[in-house]
Each structure stands twice: as C-alpha cells, then as structure tokens.
Amino acid sequence: MVALSVIILAKNEAEDIGRCLKSVLWAEERIVVDSGSTDQTKVIAGEFATKVVDRAFTNFADQRNWALEQARFDWVLMVDADEVVSEELRKEVEQAVAMPGVNGFFIPRIDYTFGKWLKYGETGKKSFSLLRLARKGKGKWVYPIHEVWEVEGRVGKLSHPILHYSHPDLEEFLEKLNRYTTADAEAMFREGKRTAGWTIFVYPFAKFFVNYIWKLGFMDGVHGLVFAFLMAFYSFAKRAKLWVLWWEAERKGRG
Numbered sequence: 001m002v003a004l005s006v007i008i009l010a011k012n013e014a015e016d017i018g019r020c021l022k023s024v025l026w027a028e029e030r031i032v033v034d035s036g037s038t039d040q041t042k043v044i045a046g047e048f049a050t051k052v053v054d055r056a057f058t059n060f061a062d063q064r065n066w067a068l069e070q071a072r073f074d075w076v077l078m079v080d081a082d083e084v085v086s087e088e089l090r091k092e093v094e095q096a097v098a099m100p101g102v103n104g105f106f107i108p109r110i111d112y113t114f115g116k117w118l119k120y121g122e123t124g125k126k127s128f129s130l131l132r133l134a135r136k137g138k139g140k141w142v143y144p145i146h147e148v149w150e151v152e153g154r155v156g157k158l159s160h161p162i163l164h165y166s167h168p169d170l171e172e173f174l175e176k177l178n179r180y181t182t183a184d185a186e187a188m189f190r191e192g193k194r195t196a197g198w199t200i201f202v203y204p205f206a207k208f209f210v211n212y213i214w215k216l217g218f219m220d221g222v223h224g225l226v227f228a229f230l231m232a233f234y235s236f237a238k239r240a241k242l243w244v245l246w247w248e249a250e251r252k253g254r255g
Helices: 017-022 041-048 060-070 087-096 170-190 197-214 217-254
Strands: 002-010 027-034 051-054 075-078 104-113 129-135 139-142 148-151 155-157 162-167
Touching: 002 017, 002 041, 002 060, 002 087, 017 027, 017 041, 027 041, 027 060, 041 051, 060 139, 087 104, 129 148, 129 155, 162 170, 170 217, 197 217
Parallel strands: 002 027, 002 075, 027 051, 104 155, 104 162
Antiparallel strands: 075 129, 104 129, 139 148
C-alpha cells in the first residue's frame, strides 16, 4: 500500500466508478466525493473506497479544493471516475511521492474514443498532460470548468499516461459536448468575456487544423478525422452560445 490519498469526483458514474476504484486499490486512502448521484454510484463506490462523502456541486474547482481538505495524506492523486491508473503508472507514482523537493507532477492522458486509443491530436500522449499528483497544501484548483491545479514550487512530469474512457460512443460524446459548451459559455459570460462574430467561424477552422494537421490527427485514421471535426464543433458551439447569451442580455436591456 502507498501512503497516498486518491480523490475521485462523481455523479451518476455507476458504469465507470468500479473500474476506476479497482485501479487505485493500492492507495491507502480512496475518497469519492459524490454530487447527488441517482444511480448506483455510491453503492459501488462503497465497495472499494475507504470513504464516500456527499457534497452539493458548485463548480469543479470548488469541489476539488474541498475534497483536498478531506485527504489525510501528504500526497494526493486526483482521478476522474472515467479514468484508470495502469500498473505502470502506479509504479511511477510510488517512486514520485518519494522524491524530495518536488511538489507536483504532470501526468499524460490518452483518450479511448469510439473504440480506439487516440495517439495523436490534442489528446494524444505527446500533446496532453494534466497536473494530477501533488502535495496537499502546496496549491489550489482554479477556474470553474476545465479546472487547473496550480501548484507552487518545483513540478515534474511522469511518463506513463492515465487511461481516459471518456467517449465510448458518439451519442455520449455529443451529450457531453452540449453540456460542457453550455457551462463554458455561461462561465465566460459571468466573467464579462465576449466573442466577436468572426471568431465563431474562424476559431473552429483553426481548431480543426491544429488537431488534424499540426498535431497529426490524420495518423489516427477516420477516428482522428471525426475527433478533429467534433472538437472544431465544440469551439463553434461554445462561442455561439456565448454570443447568444450577450445578445439576449442586451435585448432585455433595451426592453
């Protein structure tokens, strides 16, 4: 067992939470923070977690910062319910937490999308990593969505990736895309950010180019092409929804 706290945020993750928790049974503490699940998430989590706690959801950064306060070990690993920690990554984490003078580690992540591991594009192992392992009290999470763990002092990077089972099929991908672009647009609106009309169209084209050409998404075949189109649509939907929010607010102001 490793003297480490693993924290998992969850809401209606019955399909994934068991697989996730089984991959971190080597950690001495495994905390699941549930945000009002209506399926069997808490029941399944109770079989493998050392602690299951309830907390009403406000935003992702608040939820993670609150969860950090519940951890009893010096090192904390943040894992999402649809992710898995491989045996290779486990060994690397065990070595990392024994290193002096380092306060955190970025970890690569690869996506399992429509039945295939994507090696390229913005989510490819060589392109994408997240700071998920850090000392408790050495940083905090910021941003209400697409949150980031800002850790002070020296940080390193591990080499083995977290396995992310985020997009098993197109229907689920589109549902999540709709939910997250709405949250993105609302967060930007509250911060007073605007989007010019031209960016609604230009940014998605740039997003497609980066994913498919610049970051070699074409190497993933048709999967890479579909993913590049979907991420371009994400860019379009987020900005279009933000534009609509401002247009409606100004119309009400004129009324």
